Amino acid sequence: MRLILLCSLLIASCGLVNLSPSVTLAAEPPHWIWSSVDQPDKPVFTRRLHLTSPFQTAQLQFAADFCQATVEINGQAVLSVAPYCQTQSLDVTRWLQRGENELVIRALPVEGPSAVALSLAVQQQNETTYLITDKEWQATDLGAVLPELWGTGRRSIALSPFENYEQWQQAKTDSPHKAAPKFWTVPGFEIQELRAARPDEGSWISCVFDSQGKLLISREDQGLLRMTLAADRQSIANVEPIPSTLKEIRGLVRVGDDLVANANNSKGMYRFQIAADETVQAETELRQFPGNVGHGRNDLVVATLDGKQVIYSIQGDSVDVPRENIRDYTSPLTESKRKEQKREGFLLRTAPPGKNWELLSAGLRNPYGIDLDQKGEPFTFDADNEFDMGMPWYRPTRILHLLTGGDHGYRESTGKFPPRFHDQPDHTPPVIDIGRSSPTSVMFGYQLKFPQPYRQALFALDWTYGRVIVVHLAPRGATWRAATELFLQGRPLNVTDVTAGSDGDMYLITGGRKTQSALYRVRFVGKQANAAIELGAHEEEARKFSHEQRQKFASLLHPDKASPAGAPRDVVAPPEMASADPLVRQAARLAYETHYFDPNGKPIRTPETLPDLLAAARTRRPDDVPRILERVKLWKWQESDLSSQFIWVRIVQLCHETSPDAVESRKVDLLSPLLVLCRELEASTTKEVAPEGTSDELRRRVALLMGELGSKSLPAFAARTLLNSSVQEDQLAGLLALRNAREGWTPETRRSELVALNNVSRMVGGAGLPPFEKWLRPQILATLSEEENKAFADLLEPQPVTVEPLPPPRKHLQKWTLPELVSVYEDDASLGDAKLGAVIFRDALCVRCHRVGLRGAAVGPELTQVSRRFSRRDMLESILSPNLSVAENYRMETILTEDGKVHSGRVVAEGDYRSEKLVLNTDPLRPELIIEIDKKQITDHRATQTSPMPSGLLDSFTRDEIRHLLAYLLAGQ
The missing domain is CATH 2.60.120.260 (Galactose-binding domain-like)
Structure with missing residues (x-):
């Protein structure tokens, strides 16, 4: 047994250094x-x-x-x-x-x-x-x-380049780098290892306390362990193996004296008891769930609903969605019910256990854990698709509120192109994105004897990076305002499940993929703060309003009971479809779609507004498309918000999928308002954000729709807004939109397209990026005319990256100091020539690290509008004394490895984030000089106050040349 009292001051000594800076x-x-x-x-x-x-x-x-x-x-x-x-x-x-x-x-x-x-x-x-x-x-x-x-005062969950995606490998029993775990946690908490798995006890994946207060742990292979805690709860007094035929129990809950399990490799849900002789008795299969076993039958949670015990079961996208003997709350208009069914994760409920099955929501990937808030509403932590990492259609891991009837958008489409954009206006938005992680279990802290606000928070486990993340929630209408915090991190700490003990402490187990398992207890040892959180006037009012809004929301969750404003469904659509609350809009549209047709199969009303036009488009009835398009073409962009713009684009895209000919015949009418939107998007420098996405994402969606409609304006729009962007997702979206465009090209836009295409091989992404490039390249090249093939022969294939040689060394003139350059920077000093300054910017090697306008690298701070922040004197002082003030994100790193070596340089952010190698540039003026360091070998690293920018850069230039350089920086172009 080891007791480790943790605080942030121990980071360096335990080797888990600089996990992520506090964000205050x-x-x-x-x-x-x-x-x-x-x-x-x-x-x-x-x-x-x-x-x-x-x-x-x-x-x-x-x-x-x-x-x-x-x-x-x-x-x-x-x-x-x-x-x-x-x-x-x-x-x-x-x-x-x-x-x-x-x-x-x-x-x-x-x-x-x-x-x-x-x-x-x-x-x-x-x-x-x-x-x-x-x-x-x-x-x-x-x-x-x-x-x-x-x-x-909270620690960010942002991951530094030093974080090792493969840290769980260090928990393998045969790993040459296997070592005792090291931790960091929020000050005031301690973590204690109660037991490490013995060689014959397997790897652990699920846990629950039974009716006797003993901890039941399921093995990854087969069977269970029952652990009795010592009276002081400082150790495990006894371990009893429980043989079972059930394989890989991922979900385990107690229902009275019985247990209910989701057995993934046994492909079903089972109910059983454990007898006094440590054997499984009265084992009953509640339901079989066919399918594969990767993203399979996951977590369970038990609750009381209308006086009955119910079980919620979360399933990954390897499991077949049940369609028989089940009440389905999801919309009848989802494509999974109209075309070939695609794999998606889903949420089930059964009450009593094993009877009266309900399909509550779908469109998930691999949501491993599930828990209910105090209102009985389910939350999960859903996985990303690593295959799509770096693509414009990639979506990160995220916390979801599982709205009854909700469609969260995901359908298995790995390796299929054109790709699927999983997030659409007709899909339920996430609560909050988490980012790089491998989700396992979740748990609300209601039963923990932790201080506020942790008792009201959702704890989410990240298996890959060995983290416990806190998600703080505050009600906002039918949805939540959310923020994240890093609560606990270990190396290795491949956390698989979490539960609360009767003592109010948190119990964590590690395991999975045959790694070394352990049981940990996390408890609060600081000064207990039991007082309720003091809310300000706005927070009080927001919570009161949200209670009323949630009642409206709940009335819409059961479409068979909902009636819009008490009116017959053949008269109006639910007024809540126009609500500002995205979840209320979702619930109202679901109720509308459930009763969209009358008994004769006719639409119950003529759609007028964008939300019900979206519902009409989702029916995918070719005969309805002309009527929908007649309404859509009249939409006035100047009067619409960002959410409406996303919905408009989605409606036209659905109509094009349903009836391309009908859309083609009205293309001119549709392109007219679309081009108005293009001009607005191109002219705006404002970042706009809506629940459906950002203005950056809307630019990508608009370009894709223009490509589908064959707009001649697409090449110019895509080149200016996407292809020339520094964001690779923009470039990829632009290339995808342009892949079949044959009209509207100029030599400049065609060159932009080919340069961006050749950049793809140097982009960072998941396993899907190379096959995407292989699929994309021949389509783009097929659109080139014979003349273009000749004109751009040097761009038809990617060329090796060449490093521009350093200019010949210049003769040292003198060691400049700031007082010696007063005549250059004083207020009434004459300005130099900006064009000559551009040459000095190159010869002084500034261009190697700094960007001015579209010129230069983005290694160091952006200098395009530096004159707004720095006077001429400040600029000169920063160049002459670069170590005087160094922004945190531009500092050099000093790294110590296990073999005693010390390395210094700038961490290169580019590269596969899953790599176990850290790339370090040892000379900022020579980007080709890099070394790779095994992250597992790093014992310490610290950011220095030293700037990567060498001192003495101006010592080879005359006073007039320095004057020209300042003129160039002042111009900022």
């Missing part, structure tokens, strides 16, 4: 604010910020509750957030300037207690300046945002 945007969270009573409709909030010294980065965090809101900086709209979006974070460095700045928030309320909250962190040389919303914004102060919902 201010010493305290911002306050929710809103207008006074005399300005309720379109409130405007203004605040000035004076920055007296140069700054390196500026990070904005913003939340809008029950309103649409836009943030402006110095007259430029930088962020627009629709109602019911999660908190947004944005780098706003390029919009701020040294001196006076003005921040403006413009809001438009929807139903509910509207409020906004903002924090701005500006990193300067020796300090960080914070600005938060409070009463100083000439607004009504509605109380502080809960710290856990703003990340204040």
Whole structure:
């Protein structure tokens, strides 16, 4: 037995170094604010910020509750957030300037207690300046945002390049790198290993306390173990093996004195008892679940519903979706019910256990765990598809609220092209994205003797990176505002399941893939804080309103009971389809779709609005497409929001799938409003966010639709907005949209396409990227004319990457100091020639690390608008003394390995994130000089205060040449 009291100060000594930095945007969270009573409709909030010294980065965090809101900086709209979006974070460095700045928030309320909250962190040389919303914004102060919902004092779940995707391999019993686990956890908690698995006890994957308070653990292969805790709960007093014919029990719950199990390799759900002689008795098969076993029959949770015990069962996409002897709440209009069924994960409920089966929701990939909140609503942590990593259609792991009847969009389509975009406006949005991880179990903390707010939070297990993630939730209408926090991390800590003990402690088991297993107890040992969380005025009102909204939401969840506003279904569609709340819209549309047809198979009404036009398009009836398109073509983009724009694009795309000829005959009418949208998207520099996606994602969807419609305007639009983007997902979406385009090309746009195509082989992605390129390339090349083949012969195949040689060394002139260059930077100093400065920018090697406009690399800070943040004196000081102030994300790393070697350099972010190798560039001026370090061999690493930028870069240039360089930087182009 080992007892390890953990705190962040032990990170370096235990070898689990710099897991992820704390994210604290201010010493305290911002306050929710809103207008006074005399300005309720379109409130405007203004605040000035004076920055007296140069700054390196500026990070904005913003939340809008029950309103649409836009943030402006110095007259430029930088962020627009629709109602019911999660908190947004944005780098706003390029919009701020040294001196006076003005921040403006413009809001438009929807139903509910509207409020906004903002924090701005500006990193300067020796300090960080914070600005938060409070009463100083000439607004009504509605109380502080809960710290856990703003990340204040919480550790981020962001992963550094040092994190090893294969850390679980170190838990293999035959691993040459097998070692005792090392941990970090939130201060005030301790983790204790109660027992490590013996060689004959297998690998562990599921656990539950039985009616006697003993812990039952299922083995990955077959059988169970029953463990009795010692009286002081500091160790395991006894272990009893329980033989069973059930193979790989992934879900295990107690129903009275009985146990119910999801046995994945036995392909079914079973009920049984454990007799006094440690044998399984009264084993009964409740239902068989055919299919494969990879993403299989996963977790179970038991609850009481209407006075009856019910069991929820979560299944991965390897299991066949049951269609017989089951009540199906999902929409009759899903493509799985109209075409060949595609594999998808799903949620079942049975009450009493084994009887009256219900299919509650679908469209999942591999949701391993499940738990219910205090209202009895299910949540899960769903997996991503690693095959699609780096693609524009990839979606990360995510926390989901499993809406009854909900479709979360996923269908198995690995290796099939054109690809499937799983997230659409007719799919249920996630609660929050998690990112790189391998989801296993989840558990709400209601039974834990932890301090607030952890007792109200959802704990989610990440098997790959050995983490326990906390998801803090606050009700917002029928959905939730959410924020994440890193609670516990170990190396290795391949966590498979979690449960609460009668003592209020958390019990974790590790295992899976035949790795070494162990049982851990996590308990709070700090000063207990039992007081209820103090809520501000806005939070109180938001929760009251959400209770009312959830009653409306619940009335729509059972389509056979729901009636829109009490009116007959052949008169109106549910008014909630126009709700600002995305979950209410989903539930209302589901109720509408369930009763969309009358007994004779005719639509019950003529669709008029976008939401019910979407429902009509989802019927995929060719005869309906002309009528739908007649309504869609009249839509006015200038009057629509981002959500409506996503829905419009989806409607046309569904119509094109259903009846291409009907769409082709109306192509001119559809392209006209679409081109208006293109111009708006191209002209806007504002990041817009809606529950359906961002404006960046809408650009990709619009380009794809233009490709399907054969628009001649596509090459120009795609080249300007996607192909020339620094984001690889943009480039891939542009190439996908353009793959069959034969019209509208110019030499410039064609060159952009071929350059982007040749970049694909150097992009970072999952196993699907190479076959996608293989599928895509011949289609694009087939669209080239004979003249284009000749003109672009050098771009028809990827060329080897060549490193531009360093310019010949220049003669050292003198060691420049700042006082010696006063005549260059003083306010009335004459400016140099920016064109000559561009040459100096190259010869001084600045172009190797810094980008100005479209020129240069993005290794170091962006310099396009550096003159807004730095005076001429500041610029010169930063060049002459690069170590004076180094932004955290540009610092060099010093790395110590097990063999005692020390390496120094810049971590290269490019590369397969699953690789066990860390790539380090040892000379920033020579990107080809790299070394690879095995992450398992790293014992310590620290960011240094040393800049990768060498000192003395200007010592070979004259005073006039330095003047030209400053002119170029001031021009910023």
